[in-house]
Amino acid sequence: MRRRAYGTGLRALACALLAWHVWLVWHAASYEAADVEWTCDSQGCSSDSFAAGAPLLGIATGAVLGLLATRFLRRAAGGTVAVFCALACIVGWHDAVADGLVGHDSVTAFHIMLPISTHSVSDWLTVLWCVVGVGSVLAWWGAAVSLRRSAALRRLTGRYATAEATLSGWRSVSGKYGEVTVAFEDEKGVAYEVPAVTERIALRRTVRAVYDKQHPADARRIRVAIAPRTLWSRP
Numbered sequence: 001m002r003r004r005a006y007g008t009g010l011r012a013l014a015c016a017l018l019a020w021h022v023w024l025v026w027h028a029a030s031y032e033a034a035d036v037e038w039t040c041d042s043q044g045c046s047s048d049s050f051a052a053g054a055p056l057l058g059i060a061t062g063a064v065l066g067l068l069a070t071r072f073l074r075r076a077a078g079g080t081v082a083v084f085c086a087l088a089c090i091v092g093w094h095d096a097v098a099d100g101l102v103g104h105d106s107v108t109a110f111h112i113m114l115p116i117s118t119h120s121v122s123d124w125l126t127v128l129w130c131v132v133g134v135g136s137v138l139a140w141w142g143a144a145v146s147l148r149r150s151a152a153l154r155r156l157t158g159r160y161a162t163a164e165a166t167l168s169g170w171r172s173v174s175g176k177y178g179e180v181t182v183a184f185e186d187e188k189g190v191a192y193e194v195p196a197v198t199e200r201i202a203l204r205r206t207v208r209a210v211y212d213k214q215h216p217a218d219a220r221r222i223r224v225a226i227a228p229r230t231l232w233s234r235p
Contacts, residue, residue: 011071018065022058022081023088029054030092030124033110034101047109055112058085074146074228079139086131093121093128149199151210151223161187162225165209167202176200182224184209186216198224 032051039046047053066081073080096102104122119127147153154160165184172178180203182196194209194217206227212218 008071011068015065015068015072018061018068019084022061022065022085025054025058025061026085026088027092029058030089030110031096031101033108034096034106036109038109051110070228075142076139076146077142079135079137079142082135083132083139086128086135090125090128093125097121146228149226151225154210154223155225159212160210161213162208162210165207165224167198167207167224170200170203173197182209182222184211186211187213190216192216194222195219196222196224199226202226
């Protein structure tokens with residue numbers, strides 16, 4: 001338990017430090033956009049400004065942050081990181097406008113990937129707010145899926161307890177859902193085998209039984225909590 005807590009603490013610290021780095025990179029990408037100058041020839045385009053390559057660096061570090069944060073945010077990690085990066089870039093634009101570096105109608109050489117076309121600050125703000133909107137929807141969807149799969153809300157109540165469980169059998173009910181037999185032991189060590197409906201993916205994951213302490217054998221109240229997928233999980 002102590003080793004697990006230590007590992008979780010290190011991961012949380014790494015996420016915090018990386019999030020700070022990602023924020024600075026995306027903020028600099030927009031704040032210093034007015035200083036970016038691209039030189040293009042037959043071999044491609046290049047620039048000596050840090051802000052020119054900052055978006056690519058921000059995308060790469062943002063992806064790493066998303067992987068690390070999956071331990072805490074589950075399926076909401078991707079959408080949350082996208083919103084975080086977009087907001088950092090938006091704040092950078094607003095700070096640049098406030099400091100007189102650019103105006104809302106200014107056209108800069110800011111680009112996400114390559115200097116393909118130029119847009120005004122207002123155009124980029126519109127795009128970024130759209131990213132915030134889409135990312136928020138994805139984050140809420142991911143959070144809803146994670147809460148349902150982990151039975152987190154049910155587990156927070158004192159009425160329910162959890163136990164390591166094994167699943168056997170499969171009878172398709174509808175789509176990806178089917179009925180299985182959940183084998184587990186309650187807090188008193190009494191063994192139970194209770195039918196429950198869960199997703200097919202639960203057969204390939206570590207699961208826990210979330211059961212009513214007063215009625216462990218009640219099939220209407222039992223839920224199967226599915227552990228999140230890790231980098232080493234089978235697909």
